[in-house]
Amino acid sequence: MHGNERVVSFDILRRNLNATSPKRLARLLGPLSPKAFLTLIQSLNSPEALVRELPDEDFYYLLKALSEEDALQLLPFASTRHLLHCIDLEFWKKDMLYSRGIAKWLEIFGQLPVDQIQDLLNTLDPELLVAILHPFLIVKTRNADVDYVEESDTLPPFTLENIFYVDFPTPQLEDSLKLLLETLYEVNTSYYFTVMESLAYGLSSDFEEAALHFRRARLAERGFPSFEEALDIYQRSVSHNAEGGLTPLLQDSEESAQPEAPSPVYPLKIIPSTSLFRRCLDQLTEAQDRDRISSELAHLANKIIVADSLDPSLHEDLTKSLHKASGYINIALQELGGDESTAATDLLLNRHIETLFRCGFQSILSLRRQALSFVRKYEGGVENLGYPLAAILRELFKKRPLFAANVRGESKPRDFQDREELLYVRRLLDDSSIEQLWEDI
Numbered sequence: 001m002h003g004n005e006r007v008v009s010f011d012i013l014r015r016n017l018n019a020t021s022p023k024r025l026a027r028l029l030g031p032l033s034p035k036a037f038l039t040l041i042q043s044l045n046s047p048e049a050l051v052r053e054l055p056d057e058d059f060y061y062l063l064k065a066l067s068e069e070d071a072l073q074l075l076p077f078a079s080t081r082h083l084l085h086c087i088d089l090e091f092w093k094k095d096m097l098y099s100r101g102i103a104k105w106l107e108i109f110g111q112l113p114v115d116q117i118q119d120l121l122n123t124l125d126p127e128l129l130v131a132i133l134h135p136f137l138i139v140k141t142r143n144a145d146v147d148y149v150e151e152s153d154t155l156p157p158f159t160l161e162n163i164f165y166v167d168f169p170t171p172q173l174e175d176s177l178k179l180l181l182e183t184l185y186e187v188n189t190s191y192y193f194t195v196m197e198s199l200a201y202g203l204s205s206d207f208e209e210a211a212l213h214f215r216r217a218r219l220a221e222r223g224f225p226s227f228e229e230a231l232d233i234y235q236r237s238v239s240h241n242a243e244g245g246l247t248p249l250l251q252d253s254e255e256s257a258q259p260e261a262p263s264p265v266y267p268l269k270i271i272p273s274t275s276l277f278r279r280c281l282d283q284l285t286e287a288q289d290r291d292r293i294s295s296e297l298a299h300l301a302n303k304i305i306v307a308d309s310l311d312p313s314l315h316e317d318l319t320k321s322l323h324k325a326s327g328y329i330n331i332a333l334q335e336l337g338g339d340e341s342t343a344a345t346d347l348l349l350n351r352h353i354e355t356l357f358r359c360g361f362q363s364i365l366s367l368r369r370q371a372l373s374f375v376r377k378y379e380g381g382v383e384n385l386g387y388p389l390a391a392i393l394r395e396l397f398k399k400r401p402l403f404a405a406n407v408r409g410e411s412k413p414r415d416f417q418d419r420e421e422l423l424y425v426r427r428l429l430d431d432s433s434i435e436q437l438w439e440d441i
Contacts, residue, residue, distance in 0.1 A: 014043045022046070026053035030265035034065040038074055051077035053262070056085035057222065057298050061266035064315040076112055080119045085222075087124075088215050089312045091132060095212055101313065102132050103173060110176025117180065118187045126191065128211035130198045136177060138167040139199040160185050164196040223299025230306035233354060234361060263291035264298045270322040275418065276337070277330040280345040289349060296353035300325045303354075308400060320415075327417035328360030329353060334419040335363050360416075364401050367422050371396055374429045389428050396425065 017025065017040070029037055029050070041047040051059065051074070059082045063071050078086075090101045109117055121129070140155055141164060156167035160181065168174040185192045198207065216226075268290070271278045284290050301321040304310070308324075310317035336359065337344030347356065371393055378384055382393045388407040395402040395413045402413040403421045416422065 017043070018045050022049040022053045025050045026262070027265075030054070030058060031269065033269075034062045035070070037062060038066060038070055041077075042073075048077040052079040052082070054082070055262045055264040056082055057264035058266050060085055060089065061264075061318065064313075064318055072108070072111065075108065076116065078116070080116075080123050083116075083120050084123060084218075087128075088218055091128075092212075092215065093311070094309075097131060097208060097211075099135050103136070103170065106132075106136065106173050106176050106180070110179050114179075114183060117183050121180070121184050121187055121191075125211055125214050126194060126198075127207045128214070130195055131208045131211050133177075133180075133195070133199060134207075136168070136170050136173055137199055138169060139196055140165045140167075141200050160192075164200060219302075223302035224306055224312075225303060227306055230303045233300065233303050233307060233357060235358065236362060263295040265294060267294050267297040267301060267322055267325075270319060271326045271330075272417070275326070275330045276333050276339060276341065276344055277326055277348075279341045280333060280348045283341060283345045284349075293348065293353060297322070297325055297329075300354050300357055323417070324415040325353075325357055327415050328364075329356045330360070331363050331416060331419050331422065332356040332359035335359070339419070363419075363422060364416055367425055368396050368401055370426065371429060392425055392428065 020028070025044075029040060032040065041050055044050060054062075059078060063074060063086065066074065087105070090098075090105055092098055093101070109120075138156065142155070142162075143151060155165040158166045158168070158178065166177075166181065168177055181192070184195065216224075268281065271281065281290065281293070284293075301318075301324075302312075304321040304324055305312050305317065308321070310321055312318055333344040333347060333356065337347055375382055375385070375393065382390050382397070384390075385393065388404070391407050392404040395404040401416070403416045403425075404413045405421075406412050
């Protein structure tokens with residue numbers, strides 16, 4: 001295709017995209033890579049209309065997958081709902097406010113459109129706003145019994161109303177914080193005074209506790225349970241038959257209901273193209289089935305983040321939780337469906353994703369039990385088994401079992417992804433295999 005033909009084709013594509021509703025565009029373009037998505041939306045007349053149709057989880061995944069420079073191009077299109085989800089994940093480490101994360105985002109807020117910040121400030125819980133500003137502002141009030149001329153030398157220079165005087169102990173945040181205070185004062189003066197009074201008279205721990213309570217409620221709706229609840233994903237949900245194979249429970253513990261909110265797309269991007277899980281997804285013809293699976297997979301990954309003490313603000317941990325979820329599900333489909341895509345697809349349609357995850361996990365635990373029995377037969381324990389078996393079993397015996405992929409050329413151990421990896425370890429555990437290995441040595 002010649003250069004002018006490419007220009008014509010792109011113009012046609014741009015016209016078609018601009019003629020499509022934002023809701024439909026969000027579904028069509030959601031599967032694109034983050035960089036391709038950002039590039040394409042910049043050709044739209046109203047990119048913000050499309051971006052604001054994205055589920056919060058998809059927006060956050062895009063943000064974390066992009067470079068910081070590219071992410072700053074996406075953020076001005078975000079809805080208040082998107083920004084609040086970012087705050088819930090970026091402002092906290094476990095159950096404590098994270099000053100470095102807050103400082104980074106306060107700088108970002110200073111670069112966003114004023115109307116976007118106005119909407120955000122109107123939405124934030126006052127308890128959270130006080131708690132996040134407290135480390136970065138020193139607020140003083142005038143002493144009514146002292147003449148202003150005498151007191152002025154002891155007051156910070158910044159004030160909006162000659163009542164509260166503000167000092168900024170972190171110089172690089174001063175401009176951003178001034179913008180936030182000015183915007184809050186203009187948008188909701190009463191709210192501004194409430195916040196400033198709380199800052200001036202000291203931060204009670206009740207503010208942070210209340211902010212944490214509201215955050216937990218919002219995250220619970222997205223599948224981020226408490227740590228104790230999250231551990232349920234590692235509970236037994238399948239039984240072993242006489243031949244050692246896996247059989248599912250007669251009934252799933254959760255109902256598979258179509259969610260009211262748009263389903264996130266990002267979890268399906270992680271599933272390897274060569275896996276049985278992916279082949280099953282490709283056979284699905286109903287969009288609602290893919291949406292249900294994607295939504296359940298997102299919630300499962302969030303539970304893994306909590307149970308494995310991962311950090312959702314790190315792209316590496318976000319993708320790690322999804323790789324683990326999809327890998328265990330892939331193993332369950334292979335074990336229960338016999339690696340036959342039709343049977344596996346039927347399982348995927350009729351089982352809750354979390355049930356399949358638990359099934360895959362039980363397969364790995366079964367392998368670990370087999371390995372423990374094997375090791376007991378040899379003096380000297382694991383270290384006496386030599387390479388590669390010793391390295392493989394050290395990873396398998398961890399609290400959260402890993403596959404020692406590094407013995408097969410990968411950079412480091414990782415979560416199990418395929419039944420073939422279990423079979424590989426089982427072959428090494430065969431007595432004749434280990435005896436032959438020692439003879440070769």
